Amino acid sequence: xxxxIQSPRHEVTEMGQEVTLRCKPISGHNSLFWYRQTMMRGLExxxxxxxxxxxxxxxxxxxxxxxxxxxxxxxxxxxxPSEPRDSAVYFCASSRGTGGYEQYFGPGTRLTVT
Amino acid sequence: xQQVMQIPxxxxxxxxxxxxxxxxxxxxxxxxxxxxxxxxxxxVFLIQLVKSGEVKKQKRLTFQFGxxxxxxxxxxxxxxxxxxxxxxxxYGQNFVFGPGTRLSVLP
Numbered sequence: 001x002x003x004x005i006q007s008p009r010h011e012v013t014e015m016g017q018e019v020t021l022r023c024k025p026i027s028g029h030n031s032l033f034w035y036r037q038t039m040m041r042g043l044e045x046x047x048x049x050x051x052x053x054x055x056x057x058x059x060x061x062x063x064x065x066x067x068x069x070x071x072x073x074x075x076x077x078x079x080x081p082s083e084p085r086d087s088a089v090y091f092c093a094s095s096r097g098t099g100g101y102e103q104y105f106g107p108g109t110r111l112t113v114t
Numbered sequence: 115x116q117q118v119m120q121i122p123x124x125x126x127x128x129x130x131x132x133x134x135x136x137x138x139x140x141x142x143x144x145x146x147x148x149x150x151x152x153x154x155x156x157x158v159f160l161i162q163l164v165k166s167g168e169v170k171k172q173k174r175l176t177f178q179f180g181x182x183x184x185x186x187x188x189x190x191x192x193x194x195x196x197x198x199x200x201x202x203x204x205y206g207q208n209f210v211f212g213p214g215t216r217l218s219v220l221p
Contacts, residue, residue, distance in 0.1 A: 100145045102159040
């Protein structure tokens with residue numbers, strides 16, 4: 001089975017540009033999570049979906065960040081406009097459910113905003 | 115709110131030495147999960163503990179859940195260079211990961 005798929009793997013963009021990160025969860029998983037990882041702040045949960053519905057977006061830093069899950073096999077995380085402090089590795093993870101289920105992480109997208 | 119602490123933050127060991135990382139919570143936990151992230155990689159699930167006092171083993175790795183379900187430990191016996199990485203605990207009912215313990219193993 002394919003694992004969680006993320007694209008692009010690397011993204012370099014200039015400040016002010018729009019960035020869209022994509023994720024395809026494991027088939028059959030009904031929960032999807034977006035995380036951001038930096039040296040300073042560690043692994044932070046940004047938002048998670050259950051059955052395509054956003055459940056908790058309290059980790060989204062500000063209005064520049066938005067996430068959608070139009071169907072069970074696809075999600076996007078958008079940053080508009082991007083800023084240098086958004087530079088980080090963004091991970092998508094999926095699981096069979098929320099709570100006590102193990103999470104499967106994608107390879108991540110390394111975002112650099114100059 | 116619930117606070118998650120992991121100690122130590124960093125650990126450098128000689129290959130063959132043992133290693134232990136601890137995850138401590140201010141409140142009782144329903145369960146706990148451990149993940150490993152290799153340098154440049156992504157977190158990978160290792161194990162989940164649910165019961166008070168539970169102990170589970172995976173080859174050289176031993177995981178323990180405290181009797182009060184407020185702390186957990188991961189112990190590696192006779193470390194190898196393949197054990198290098200950051201070890202995170204995650205509390206199952208919320209999605210907060212601990213800050214992690216970064217392990218380096220000197221050959």
